[in-house]
Amino acid sequence: MKAKNKVLVPILTAALLIGSAGMINAGNKDRAGQAGATELLINPFARSSGWAGANTAGTHGLEAMYLNVGGTAFTQHTELMFCHTNWLVGTDIGINSFGFTQRIGATGAIGLGIMSMDFGDIDITTVDLPEGGIGTFHPTYTNIGLSFAKGFS
Numbered sequence: 001m002k003a004k005n006k007v008l009v010p011i012l013t014a015a016l017l018i019g020s021a022g023m024i025n026a027g028n029k030d031r032a033g034q035a036g037a038t039e040l041l042i043n044p045f046a047r048s049s050g051w052a053g054a055n056t057a058g059t060h061g062l063e064a065m066y067l068n069v070g071g072t073a074f075t076q077h078t079e080l081m082f083c084h085t086n087w088l089v090g091t092d093i094g095i096n097s098f099g100f101t102q103r104i105g106a107t108g109a110i111g112l113g114i115m116s117m118d119f120g121d122i123d124i125t126t127v128d129l130p131e132g133g134i135g136t137f138h139p140t141y142t143n144i145g146l147s148f149a150k151g152f153s
Helices: 002-019 069-074
Strands: 078-087 093-104 108-118 140-150
Touching: 069 108, 069 140
Parallel strands: none
Antiparallel strands: 078 093, 093 108, 108 140
């Protein structure tokens, strides 16, 4: 009897867990968590985003600000960068970015990054006028980041 229980109890427990998996509901639909503000995850610099972040551990200098902020500690003197990107070509989304890092002391660096996304003109539509014709609106996002990194061994 004990041998049957050793096999039967785990099987019933697994069946209960698998059977109730469809009823499990985690989170709240009103709070998206990390699904919100995804524009903060966009890397505007071409060199460091070329391999989709595969070089995250090896980035250094100003471009590390968007991938691995610890890499900005390897700024040699002063770095300044301006970049314009046509993001998702055909959607009229443009990204203008500006970055500045400065070496502070022997092992530290401070940085400033500004990224602005321009979504172009979007037609205003309503339930009654789904084709638009009312006018347009012009949304933009602006992200400003300040960073500090210190190298240590």
